[in-house]
Amino acid sequence: MSQIPQETIQQVLAATDIVDLIGSYVQLRRAGSGFKGLCPFHNEKSPSFNVTPSRQSFHCFGCGKGGDAIAFIREYENLPFTDAVRKLAGRVGVPVIEVESDPQADQARRLRGRLLDLMRETTAYIHELLLTSPDAQHARDYLKSRGFGRDMAERWSIGWMPDNLRWYTDWARERKFTGRELVGSGMAYLKDENDPRSGIGIRFRNRLMFPIRNDIGDVVGFSGRQLVEDKRSGKYVNSPETPLFKKSNILFALDRAKKPILHEKAALLCEGQIDVISCHEHGIEQAIAAQGTAVTSQHARLLKRYTKSVVLCFDADSAGFTAAEKSFRELIMEGIAVRVIELPGGDDPDSFLKAHGAEAFRGLIANAREFFDFKIDRATASGAMSHAESRAAIARECAALLAVMSDTATREIQMNHLASRLQMGISAIKEVTVTALKQPQRREHPTEASTSPTAVPTPVDRTVGLLCQLALSSAEVQRLLSEQYETLHEAGEFLAGIPLLERILAGHPDPAAPAAVNAFLGHLQEEDRLALNTLLHADRPHEDPVAASYETMSMLAAKVLLQRDARNKALLNDPGLSRERLTFLLEEGKEIQRLLDGVKGRFIVEDILPPAPKKPVAKKEWKKRDK
Structure with missing residues (x-):
């Protein structure tokens, strides 16, 4: 339950003009006493999205979504209720003072605050260790070997988790952080998950630590890079899912990249943190990365707030191609156009930038290919386009991706383009696409929100x-x-x-x-x-x-x-x-x-008494009645 007083919520809603608010997100046109536009929550050709000034509410007759200004912000920005109220309040200048009304909500809020404090102070502590501790020299040497110096480490708050984990646990104890809070933040884990008294272990050990921030800049997790080879552990260890860190919602460096993305009208989506940092250090500041290569529907919705275009820059191997195809599927379902950079073999953005410089990399971005051209060129290079049967197989793969496109006009254009590239008739492309459209579409990476059933309106007579x-x-x-x-x-x-x-x-x-x-x-x-x-x-x-x-x-x-x-x-x-x-x-x-x-006789309502079946009337009888 929200802890914002009802009176404050009413003040926020009273001060908000829903037409101005929604008009800043959606193109609206007047229709009678209200306004209409294309629904931002589902794909449609004819506008069924209505905004009613007299009620200060909206409703889509296509997908059923609707509500007030807060409901719109919640849905469009994917925000919790209280965050949506605060955002609107800031917009209209209404101060928000929360009250303590729900013990459980209050406890969750206090816990979140403590975990954010822990992550912020941990970031400062391990960053100081990286810069000053003699035991962190090998970590500083690694950064230097990658072409990064102290300035970069300071700009990105890079840290070092010591090999002697007592350093960190003693520091946490001095700062009055509990073992439960360390586990809740993901910095530690229970040695026996079934026994809370089994003691804790620290998740990161002798690693270069990259803070992971949410889109407003709070540190919510870490990615730890191995400094000494240990086959029992991966090169990178990331924070687990916690109350703060949901990897399906987090894009690395988005807090820094938001304004550059808006300016460039496109985001550059890379594979890893080092690649993103290298891009930013070279002045290419629209770069971001998912946690791993898996782009989720939540990532796509998050990006849609800032851009309608994404350039993918993944490794030039089979894993990178698979990641590009999965990312395309998620992004295109949100109406985001996708282009792809194909780096020279063996290169990643970091190595390419160091070898060829920022201008050459900007040239790659400018010449990035449309996704389907990238896919067909890759198939051609591998010999998969040499026979009609293999071209038909490629056509079916492309049709499955065309089917998830939200923009039907773009789909039509792409079908014509594919027919030309695949040396097939347009009717054949349309046939396989129509077949694909009849198949149920699903997300490749469902999120917590998308796997839960969609809310169904309460039945009302x-x-x-x-x-x-x-x-x-x-x-x-x-x-x-x-x-x-x-x-x-x-x-x-x-x-x-x-x-x-x-x-x-x-x-x-x-x-x-x-x-x-x-x-x-x-x-x-x-x-x-x-x-x-x-x-x-x-x-x-x-x-x-x-x-x-x-x-x-x-x-x-x-x-x-x-x-x-x-x-x-x-x-x-x-x-x-x-x-x-x-x-x-x-x-x-x-x-x-x-x-x-x-x-009976007071009113006639078909909803109460079903109409009696009508006897068919012959044409001759029509004439008699007309007379």
């Missing part, structure tokens, strides 16, 4: 939904429905969505203040929020909400009676009924019928 809509649009309707609370509660046995309506009546958000309504919606479960947001955008506001509520309550009563009648008739079919039970059910049936007769 149409009539109950109309009452929810009316209650959120009129304080008088809220008062009237509150007086019918018992009737509504009993209807919950037959109609879906009554608990959601009861929640509205209990919270009584002020319909005259969109910020109050949106703040109320923001604190609901995701399923409930989606359901209400869809209802609020489904129909135009009623001119007379009170009259509509009386009419809708009558509809609700009729639906409940019909449900009771159907249940009663089903129970009467039970051959084992006692005489007393039979008599009771017959009397109840008469009462239900009497009540139904009272509501």
Whole structure:
């Protein structure tokens, strides 16, 4: 639960113009009293994304996403609720003062703060060791052998974890950090995972330490480079997944590269930290790297905030090519264009820069090939294009990648280009692409968020939904429905969505203040929020909400009676009924019928009584009727 007061959230929402906010991310055009545009959350040709100024909310009729300004920032920027509120608050100048309202949330916040303190102070400690300790001379020599000096180490806060691990544990103890915090940060591990009292071991030993920062510059993990060969351990050891460090969300050096990426209108995605650092040291500051070569959907979404173009620069071997293809798949699903640099054999960005300089490397970036050209050129060089059968196999591989493209116009262009490159007819390319499009698409590297089921709106009966809509649009309707609370509660046995309506009546958000309504919606479960947001955008506001509520309550009563009648008739079919039970059910049936007769004729709603089947009318009868 958020620890930001409800009043502050309402102030933030009241001070935010949702049209201005969303218009800074999405191109909007006026449509009646609202605005429309192409949805930023799914790919579409015709705009189904609506922004309603009077409600200060948005809704997409294509993918179902919607909500207030906070919901938009949460979804678009992939931020937690409180971070989204803070971002908006900073935008509109509303101060945010958090309150202690949830012990668990407070504990998690304090733990995160302690872990960030530990990582920050660890970075400073091991950096000082690298610069000054006599025992770190071999680490300084290694950096020198790679062409890096003290200045680079200081700019990137490079450190050295000593071989004698007592140095680090004694330092941590002096700083009042606990063993549990060391384990929680990933700097240490339990010697026996099943026994918290087994003692801890330090994860890094005699390694050159590269701090890994999130996109706002906090140190959240480390990558430790081996300095003395040890076959029992890898060349690089990275921090494990922790409350701070989720490798699927982190791009190395993004905190430094954000502005250069915006300026260059493209990101340079490399394989490792040394390559990225070398690029930055040579003035190519749009360089970043994933943790390993695996680009995830979260990485793609993160990059989409800053650019629509990525240049891949991986090693020129089979592993690098596989990584490039997987990265292309993730990036293109987010609508990011992908080009590829192919370095000379045996080179990586660091070695190429040292041998040929920054201008030559910029030339490689400028001449980077479109991904499909890179793929076909590589297949040609390996002899895989020499026969029609092998070209058809390449076509199927390309079609599988075309199928995940989010932009259909770009897909069409690429199909024509591939037909020319593969010496095949365009109809053949289209055929294999259409076949690939029919296959279910999946992410190569699912994240925690993407593997969990997508939230499904809470089922709400149409009539109950109309009452929810009316209650959120009129304080008088809220008062009237509150007086019918018992009737509504009993209807919950037959109609879906009554608990959601009861929640509205209990919270009584002020319909005259969109910020109050949106703040109320923001604190609901995701399923409930989606359901209400869809209802609020489904129909135009009623001119007379009170009259509509009386009419809708009558509809609700009729639906409940019909449900009771159907249940009663089903129970009467039970051959084992006692005489007393039979008599009771017959009397109840008469009462239900009497009540139904009272509501019939007051209104006609197909949602309550299904229309009678229409008898086909012959053309001759049409003429008679016309006369």
